[in-house]
Amino acid sequence: MIAGDWPTALAPMQDVTSLPFMQVVGRRGSPDFFFTEFIRVHAHSRIDPDILSSIYDKPDGRPVFAQLIGENLDELLRVAKELKSLPVAGVDLNLGCPAPRVYKKNVGGGLLRDPEKIREILEVLAEAEPSLLSVKMRIGFEDDRFFESILGIIAESEVGLVSVHARTVKGGYQSEPSYLHVAKAVGILPCPVLLNGSVDTPHDALRLREETGVHGIMIGRSAIRNPWIFRQIRELQAGLQIFRPKMGDLHGYVEDLYRSLDKPNIEETRLVARMKKFLNYIGLSVDCEGSFLYAMRRAKTRSELFTICHEYMTKPEIVDENFSLEPFDGLTRPKVKKCLGGSS
Numbered sequence: 001m002i003a004g005d006w007p008t009a010l011a012p013m014q015d016v017t018s019l020p021f022m023q024v025v026g027r028r029g030s031p032d033f034f035f036t037e038f039i040r041v042h043a044h045s046r047i048d049p050d051i052l053s054s055i056y057d058k059p060d061g062r063p064v065f066a067q068l069i070g071e072n073l074d075e076l077l078r079v080a081k082e083l084k085s086l087p088v089a090g091v092d093l094n095l096g097c098p099a100p101r102v103y104k105k106n107v108g109g110g111l112l113r114d115p116e117k118i119r120e121i122l123e124v125l126a127e128a129e130p131s132l133l134s135v136k137m138r139i140g141f142e143d144d145r146f147f148e149s150i151l152g153i154i155a156e157s158e159v160g161l162v163s164v165h166a167r168t169v170k171g172g173y174q175s176e177p178s179y180l181h182v183a184k185a186v187g188i189l190p191c192p193v194l195l196n197g198s199v200d201t202p203h204d205a206l207r208l209r210e211e212t213g214v215h216g217i218m219i220g221r222s223a224i225r226n227p228w229i230f231r232q233i234r235e236l237q238a239g240l241q242i243f244r245p246k247m248g249d250l251h252g253y254v255e256d257l258y259r260s261l262d263k264p265n266i267e268e269t270r271l272v273a274r275m276k277k278f279l280n281y282i283g284l285s286v287d288c289e290g291s292f293l294y295a296m297r298r299a300k301t302r303s304e305l306f307t308i309c310h311e312y313m314t315k316p317e318i319v320d321e322n323f324s325l326e327p328f329d330g331l332t333r334p335k336v337k338k339c340l341g342g343s344s
């Protein structure tokens with residue numbers, strides 16, 4: 001494995017970044033850090049066993065940050081202390097989840113309307129003395145009116161790492177990212193900043209790092225579509241030719257994902273439905289007309305699904321074609337629905 005000169009991270013994604021997916025990505029070139037799906041913090045909340053396994057069985061032995069979402073100070077302190085006895089690289093506070101059900105309770109992205117509450121939460125989390133306190137934030141709720149004051153609060157706190165998703169909460173997942181805000185965060189914060197939001201290709205990662213001066217790059221959806229992206233970034237950093245997966249490699253990834261997500265008691269139809277969540281992203285690079293997406297969304301069984309994958313990935317005339325680094329233009333991006341039962 002080539003050492004990168006600046007770090008990459010796999011963005012936390014509810015229902016995606018469980019241990020099996022982290023391991024599938026790890027087998028294709030790990031990022032430098034992982035983040036767990038969020039741990040919902042409220043009275044009597046417990047850390048989900050699946051999240052615990054992603055903490056204990058760190059893919060590739062890489063550091064894993066445990067992400068918390070909540071606003072109750074006593075409960076946040078309790079869970080942060082609990083995490084101290086676990087092998088986490090640090091505790092990350094979610095200041096970005098845009099699901100109305102979440103922000104209406106003033107947690108996740110909702111906290112971006114209340115800078116003083118953020119200050120209180122950061123003070124309390126620091127009391128738990130985590131190995132590293134980190135924050136993953138958007139640039140504001142509906143606009144950036146509190147962005148600088150929140151950065152000021154973070155700068156005065158014990159926070160040692162900030163990931164900035166370059167959109168507002170209201171901007172969801174498809175609005176134009178504002179990387180200028182990320183550059184502003186770099187100028188104001190004394191700690192390292194990771195840039196996040198629509199980094200589609202390894203070349204984007206290098207360019208955006210150069211343009212904004214961030215410490216590193218965090219990638220979410222494009223790592224589902226292209227799990228080799230962290231390896232490719234490392235290769236670009238080293239001035240090497242990047243690995244170009246073929247459609248046959250893509251098929252291998254899909255098979256690995258299916259095997260990894262399989263559990264003893266999961267019904268085939270449920271597993272196929274879960275696979276489609278991943279394939280909705282993967283399909284953005286399979287064919288420019290979106291025919292693969294159309295076909296795979298209709299599959300109900302494993303056999304139907306893999307017949308379609310064979311058709312688009314391993315037929316003799318396709319298997320050795322390069323898999324596109326970029327998503328094709330004009331294909332509808334998947335809607336992000338899941339986050340505490342609402343949209344994330």
Ligand SMILES: Cc1cc2nc3c(=O)[nH]c(=O)nc-3n(C[C@H](O)[C@H](O)[C@H](O)COP(=O)(O)O)c2cc1C
Nearest residue numbers: 011012013014038136165197198219220221336344
């Ligand atoms: C399916 C899905 C689930 C997500 N869940 C979380 C989460 O649990 N915590 C979080 O901070 N962000 C979550 N996000 C946001 C991502 O971490 C990331 O900030 C966002 O997708 C933008 O980065 P990208 O363009 O590289 O995907 C989620 C995103 C997606 C697509």
